[in-house]
Amino acid sequence: MTGKTITRFPLAQYQPGITKTAMLLFLLSLAASAIAETGASSKEVDAVYPQAYDLYVDLHQNPELSAHETQTASKLAARLRNLGYDVTEHVGGTGVVAILRNGTGPTVMLRTELDALPVEEKTGLPYASRVHAKDDAGRDVPVMHACGHDLHMAALVGTASIMAHSRDTWHGTLMLIGQPAEETIGGAKEMIDDGLFTRFPKPSAGVALHVVNDLPAGQVGITPGIYNTNADSLRITIYGKGGHGSAPHTAIDPIVIAAKTILALQTIASREVKPEEMAVVTVGYIRAGTKNNIIPDQAEMGLTVRTRKAEVRKQILAAITRITKAEALAGGAPQEPLIEHVEGTNLVYNDPALAQRLRVTLQAALGKDNVITTEAITGSEDYSVFIEQGVPSLYFSLGGADPQKLAEARAAGTVLPSNHSSLFAPAVEPALRTGIAGEVAVLRNLLNGAAR
Numbered sequence: 001m002t003g004k005t006i007t008r009f010p011l012a013q014y015q016p017g018i019t020k021t022a023m024l025l026f027l028l029s030l031a032a033s034a035i036a037e038t039g040a041s042s043k044e045v046d047a048v049y050p051q052a053y054d055l056y057v058d059l060h061q062n063p064e065l066s067a068h069e070t071q072t073a074s075k076l077a078a079r080l081r082n083l084g085y086d087v088t089e090h091v092g093g094t095g096v097v098a099i100l101r102n103g104t105g106p107t108v109m110l111r112t113e114l115d116a117l118p119v120e121e122k123t124g125l126p127y128a129s130r131v132h133a134k135d136d137a138g139r140d141v142p143v144m145h146a147c148g149h150d151l152h153m154a155a156l157v158g159t160a161s162i163m164a165h166s167r168d169t170w171h172g173t174l175m176l177i178g179q180p181a182e183e184t185i186g187g188a189k190e191m192i193d194d195g196l197f198t199r200f201p202k203p204s205a206g207v208a209l210h211v212v213n214d215l216p217a218g219q220v221g222i223t224p225g226i227y228n229t230n231a232d233s234l235r236i237t238i239y240g241k242g243g244h245g246s247a248p249h250t251a252i253d254p255i256v257i258a259a260k261t262i263l264a265l266q267t268i269a270s271r272e273v274k275p276e277e278m279a280v281v282t283v284g285y286i287r288a289g290t291k292n293n294i295i296p297d298q299a300e301m302g303l304t305v306r307t308r309k310a311e312v313r314k315q316i317l318a319a320i321t322r323i324t325k326a327e328a329l330a331g332g333a334p335q336e337p338l339i340e341h342v343e344g345t346n347l348v349y350n351d352p353a354l355a356q357r358l359r360v361t362l363q364a365a366l367g368k369d370n371v372i373t374t375e376a377i378t379g380s381e382d383y384s385v386f387i388e389q390g391v392p393s394l395y396f397s398l399g400g401a402d403p404q405k406l407a408e409a410r411a412a413g414t415v416l417p418s419n420h421s422s423l424f425a426p427a428v429e430p431a432l433r434t435g436i437a438g439e440v441a442v443l444r445n446l447l448n449g450a451a452r
């Protein structure tokens, strides 16, 4: 779990016993260096923007499902190689690692995801995806970059270009990674298992961002400490006894048992978990049956569980098992339900000292009003795997909402289409520009950057 082995980033540690004057001088020097640190100049961003935008459109039109990001990875690799990075492909499946060495100094990692989602795009954008692909179960599914990973990749390549063309502004080793299979929670671990931090240098700090729909484009959001949630995915199979729909007394209906189970599961968060604790239990799908007049043999359902505390996580998983077994027993099921834990990930913990340090950097680069403190979100992410390997990190939010539309939505008490929606359409301009400027500023700061 995160939280128990939090390594603090050395620079911003408070020194006990330091005199008030020394502290003041230290803060003043920090403020002065922050003012000098302007991140990427708008000229630098302008120079890389057209290519970054073209890449965005190309990736958006050609999305690939988790762990199948072969074209995506090779597009990224080719561009980074052209910029002079030492690029290794196929790290943990389709993962990409690009290293740029620039003298002595720390190693800093910037990560993007590569994958898209099985969602049918309905944005009506001229560059909307029309791609279909076979999923891992062999079904034909539409594919869309509905989480904005295309924007993350385009920003990373824009940033890579600026960093490669401004080596006098930083020193150390820049490590860019393209991680596969984030949406299915697995790509980060695959990369670690394939030697990400042994075959390549282990970073002393890591950075990632995610575009969001509830922050206006042009702004970024920082959440010190806990950023998101622990996630657990369960698959539950409830067994019954099939038969004719007209003779339910001769069968044991797994659909009715499943329906009762779903309702009973809703009492975990509302009746069992302490009211102040964060807890979500969602049944995302239920599959059973083929025809109106047939009682099927079994019903399957898929759950996601979100928590922030280890003990709450344990409590909920135990309650799900207890309730599911009890409902099957109550319904006379011929055998115990099968409860499988199919995937899970720990929450992302933003190193507070690093968050504070980089907040100053981002404020200097983007303007004070454009750096917002945001609340922890209920989503999840396998970036936590890198943090658990001992890489203190900042994972920050990139505003993606059209400011006008967001203001209207807020006034009307509604929300804009979120990540994973078929209507998710970030305001690429200026979000992409802000992403590049923010990443460059943060990397230069972490890589002992000087003002240009």
Ligand SMILES: [Zn+2]
Pocket: 147, 183, 419, 420
């Ligand atoms: Zn996503």
Ligand SMILES: [Zn+2]
Pocket: 113, 147, 148, 149, 210
């Ligand atoms: Zn995402």
